[in-house]
Amino acid sequence: MKKINPVMISGKEVLPLVEGGKGVSVSTGHSSGAWAAAGGVGTISAVNADFYDENGNLVYQTYRGTTRRARHEELIEFGIKGGIAQARIAHEVSGGEGRLHINVLWEMGGAEAVLEGVLEGARGMIHGVTCGAGMPYRVAEIAARHGVYYYPIVSSARAFRALWKRSYSRFSDWLGGVVYEDPWLAGGHNGLSNSEDPEKPQAPMPRVQELRQTMRDLGAPERPIFMAGGVWYLRDWEDWIDNPTLGPIAFQFGTRPLLTAESPVRDTWRERLMNLRPGDVFLHRFSPTGFYSSAVRNAFIDELVERSQHQIPYGSMPEGELSVAFPLGPRGRPVYLRADDVEHARAWMAEGRTEALRTPDSTLIFVTPEKCQEIRQDQNDCMGCLSGCGFSNWAQNEEGTTGKRADPRSFCIQKTLQAVAHGKDVEHNLMFAGHNAFRFATDPFYANGRVPTMRELVERILTGD
Numbered sequence: 001m002k003k004i005n006p007v008m009i010s011g012k013e014v015l016p017l018v019e020g021g022k023g024v025s026v027s028t029g030h031s032s033g034a035w036a037a038a039g040g041v042g043t044i045s046a047v048n049a050d051f052y053d054e055n056g057n058l059v060y061q062t063y064r065g066t067t068r069r070a071r072h073e074e075l076i077e078f079g080i081k082g083g084i085a086q087a088r089i090a091h092e093v094s095g096g097e098g099r100l101h102i103n104v105l106w107e108m109g110g111a112e113a114v115l116e117g118v119l120e121g122a123r124g125m126i127h128g129v130t131c132g133a134g135m136p137y138r139v140a141e142i143a144a145r146h147g148v149y150y151y152p153i154v155s156s157a158r159a160f161r162a163l164w165k166r167s168y169s170r171f172s173d174w175l176g177g178v179v180y181e182d183p184w185l186a187g188g189h190n191g192l193s194n195s196e197d198p199e200k201p202q203a204p205m206p207r208v209q210e211l212r213q214t215m216r217d218l219g220a221p222e223r224p225i226f227m228a229g230g231v232w233y234l235r236d237w238e239d240w241i242d243n244p245t246l247g248p249i250a251f252q253f254g255t256r257p258l259l260t261a262e263s264p265v266r267d268t269w270r271e272r273l274m275n276l277r278p279g280d281v282f283l284h285r286f287s288p289t290g291f292y293s294s295a296v297r298n299a300f301i302d303e304l305v306e307r308s309q310h311q312i313p314y315g316s317m318p319e320g321e322l323s324v325a326f327p328l329g330p331r332g333r334p335v336y337l338r339a340d341d342v343e344h345a346r347a348w349m350a351e352g353r354t355e356a357l358r359t360p361d362s363t364l365i366f367v368t369p370e371k372c373q374e375i376r377q378d379q380n381d382c383m384g385c386l387s388g389c390g391f392s393n394w395a396q397n398e399e400g401t402t403g404k405r406a407d408p409r410s411f412c413i414q415k416t417l418q419a420v421a422h423g424k425d426v427e428h429n430l431m432f433a434g435h436n437a438f439r440f441a442t443d444p445f446y447a448n449g450r451v452p453t454m455r456e457l458v459e460r461i462l463t464g465d
Contacts, residue, residue, distance in 0.1 A: 001234070001235050001238060001463070002238055002241045002242060004016065004234070005242075007224050007248050007250060009041055009099055009128070009176060009224060009250065010041070010099045010101070010127035010128040010148070010149045010176050011099075011127065011149070012098075012099055012127075014039055014040060014041060014098050014099050015038075015039045015040045015098075015458070015462070016040075016224065016248070016249065016250035016251060017039075017040035017041070017250065017251055017253065017458060017462075018040060018043065018101075018226050018228075018250050018251065018252040019031065019032055019035040019041065019043050019252075019253060019254075019257050019454075020043060020228055020252045020253060020254030020257075021043035021044065021045045021047075021101070021102070021103025021130060021254075022187075022254055022258070022432070023045055023047055023188060023417055023421075024047055024048045024049075024414070024417035024418055025045070025048065025049060025050050025417075025418070025421035026045060026258075026263075026264060026265065026421055027043055027044055027045040027103065028044070028045070028086055028089070028090075028264050029044060029085070029086035029087065029088065029090035029091075029092075029093060030089060030090075030093055030262045031257060031260065031262045031263050031264065031454065032044045032086075032090045032094075032100060032101075033089060033090035033091070033092065033093025033094040033262075034093055034094075034260075034262040034454035034455065035454045035458065036090065036094035036098030036099060036100050037093060037094045037095055037097045037098060037454075037455065038098065038454055038455040038457075038458035038459070039097060039098050039458065040098050040099075040458055041098060041099045041100075041101060041128075041250070042090060042094065042098060042100050043100075043101045043102070043103050043130060044083070044087055044090050044100065044101070044103065044126075045086075045102075045103050046079065046082070046086070046102040046103060046104045046114060046115070046118050047079070047103070047104065047105055048061065048075070048078065048079055048108075048385065048417075048418070049079065049082030049083050049085065049086045050085065050086070051081040051082040051085040051086075052085060060422075061075075061078050061418065063075070063381075063383050068383065068384055068392075068394055069400055071382070071383035071384060072109055072110065072383060072384030072394075072396070074383065075109055075383045075384060075385055076109070076113050076114055076117075079110060079114040079117075079118075080113070080114055080117030080118055080121065083102060083114060083117070083118030083121075083122065084117075084118055084121040084122045087100070087102065087118065087122035087126055088122065090125070091122075091125040099127045099128065100125065100126055100127055100128075101126065101127060101128040101129060101130050101151065102115075102119075102126050102128075103129075103130045103131070104131050104139075105131070105132065105133035105134070106131055106132065106133055106134035106135065106136035106387075107133045107134040107289055107291075107386055107387050107388070108133070108386060109384040109385045109386050109396055110384075110396070112138060112142065115129065115131075115139070115142055116146075119142070119143075119148065120146070123146070126148055127148055127149065128149040128150065128151055128176050129142075129143050129148055129149070129150050129151065130150075130151040130152075130179055131150065131151070131152060131153060132152065132153025132154070132179065132181060132189075132191070133153070133189050133289065133291065134387075135159070135162065136152060136163070137163060137166050137167040139152065140152075140167050140168045140170070140171035140174065140175070141167065141170075143171070143174055144171045144173075144174040149175070149176025150174055150176060151177050151226070152168070152178055152179065153179040153181050153191075153228070154178060154179070154180060154181070154191065154211070155180070155181055155182070155183045155190070155191030155192070156191070156193065156207065156210075156211070157207070157210040157211040157213070157214040158193075159191070160211060160214060160215065161214055161218065164215075164218050164220060168220075169218070169219075169220075172219075172221055173221075175220060175221055176223060177223040177225060177250070178211065178215065178223070178224075178225050178226070179225075179226040179228050179252065180204070180211055180225055180226065180227055180228060181228045181229055182204050182207075182227075182228065182229030182230055183196065183229075184198070184201035184202070184283070184435070185204070185229035185230030185434065185435050185436070186228055186229030186230070186294065186434055186435075187229075187254055187255060187281070187295075187432045187433045187434035187435070187437070188254075188293060188294065188432045189287060189289060189291040189292070189293045190283065190291060190292040190293060191291070192291075192292045198283050198292060204227065204229070204230070205239075205240070208225060208227065208240075208249075209246060211225060212245065212246055212247050213245075222247055222248065223248065224247075224248040224249060224250045225246065225248070225249055225250070226249075226250045226251070226252045227240065227249060227250070227251050227252060228254065229252075229254075229434060230434065230435065230436055231252060231253055231436075232253075232255075232436045232439050232443075233464060233465055234251065234461060234462075234464050234465075235465065237251065253461070254434055255433055255434040255436060255437050256457060256461075257454065257457065258270075258273060258433075259273060259440060259446060259451055259452075260451065260452055260453060260454050260457055261451055261452065261453045261454070262454050264421070265421075266423045266426075268423075268425075268426045269420070269426050269431065270451070272296065272298075272426050272431065273433070273437060273440050274441060274446065274449065275441060276296065276433075276437050276438040276440065276441060277438050277441065278438045279297075279438075280296060280297050280438060281294055281295065281296055281297065281433050281434065281435045281437055281438070282294070282295060282296070282297040283435075284301065284304070286301075286304045286308075286410055286411065287410065287413060288386060288391035288392070288407070288410040288411065288413055289386060289389075289390070290388075290390055293432065294432065294434065294435060295430055295431055295432050295433060296426075296431040296432075296433050296437070298426065298427045298428070298431060299427040299428050300416065300428050300429055300430055300431075301430075304409070304410075304411065307365055307367060307371075307408075307409055308409050310348050310353060310365055310366045311359070311363050311364065311409070312337060312338070312341040312344060312345060312364055313337075313338070313362060313363050314335040314336060314337055314358075314362060314364050315335065315336040315337075315362070316335065316336070318336045319336070321338045321339075322336040322337060322338060323336060323338075323339070324336060324337050324339050324342050326342060326345060328356050328364075335356075335364070345364075345366065348366040352368050353366035353367055353368055354368070354369060355367050355368065355369055355371075355372035357375065357408040358405060359405065359408060359409055360390075360404045360405040360406075360407050365408055365409060375408045378391070378392075378412040378415060379391065379393075379406050379412075381412070381415075382394045382412070383414065384396060385413065389402070390402070390406075390407045390410050391406060391407055391408075391410035391411055391412060391413075392406055393405065393406040393407075411430070416429045416430040417430060417432075445465065
């Protein structure tokens, strides 16, 4: 195993080992601070992060606004408070070692306002910003204004080229590096383009070589590329270390730090991770963001799959194959179905799926009255946690809407991620995970239910294992 040498990240030589930022309330100040204290780069999630009252008690994010826009403003306020709170914890825990970054999603609601607020309120505690889930053109300008480095998260050389030409070339001094997030291996939201097949993964090495060559061709500084997604044992990536075609490389670990003493995930989540098998992490497109995402296949995911399977096209007027009138609702107003689908609809309704909900794609899904009520309540409770939400049709614009019908095939991502992060049922909520999560069950480092500290994990990683 080659020796792992320090690299310059965010103005300091540190280990090229990065804790990946993980969504709502999972990459906390305690976990990221402990990783940084071990000499690497800790990453605080600034996506609806937790904050505390004057007695140190967790403040649950309860929304009191009567409109989506009012709740959206509350969400931004919560996000700023939470990001500052976690940055302060991480700063204290790290003791000045390593580096501390915050992670934001460009498509999250109020991303710019939250980022500005956290960087201002935690001035001097944060050294870099990682940002993806969209095309974060303005993150360079914001980071440079606050004197911190920025790290765009991309899944292709083409995406970086677009960002560089539109914005980043004007702020090249503050480009700390680029996070290459593999669209087939990473957990959470994945950057698969329309030209890429989710069923046909591509090897990361050629894609990262292309990214580095593109950076060089554009005149970008020779800063580290973070390999994110699928990284478990460094011995599997030995040919990446000191590889001149790749240039400086750091390795990002998102999944392995979930099972550490400083990780906030609850015991039920830990137990689920320890019992995963190959294939248990599912790449799907149910997210209200419209992106593919990777999550543990559980009852929550299975219900979404089942919901979409009970789906047929319809028309408001007879046209072509959509010619058979079918009454819906208390008043029996007709929609028009294909002849073959009439029997499907009748059978599903006989099973108890008596509610037919319209989708933006001119289809109907058939659900139970209880599920229908849950969907509609979640849509009504929307607090604008995304810049544009397919599930609720909220958008962060003057109209407050995407202009499309709300999509009942999706779900409220804020509700379920808050639930699973704060101890609710792991089977009936969304559990993001990388595709290598099954390795917890076979990695001897976790044998007999062992839960290492962050420092112990970093030391283990440096051995190649």
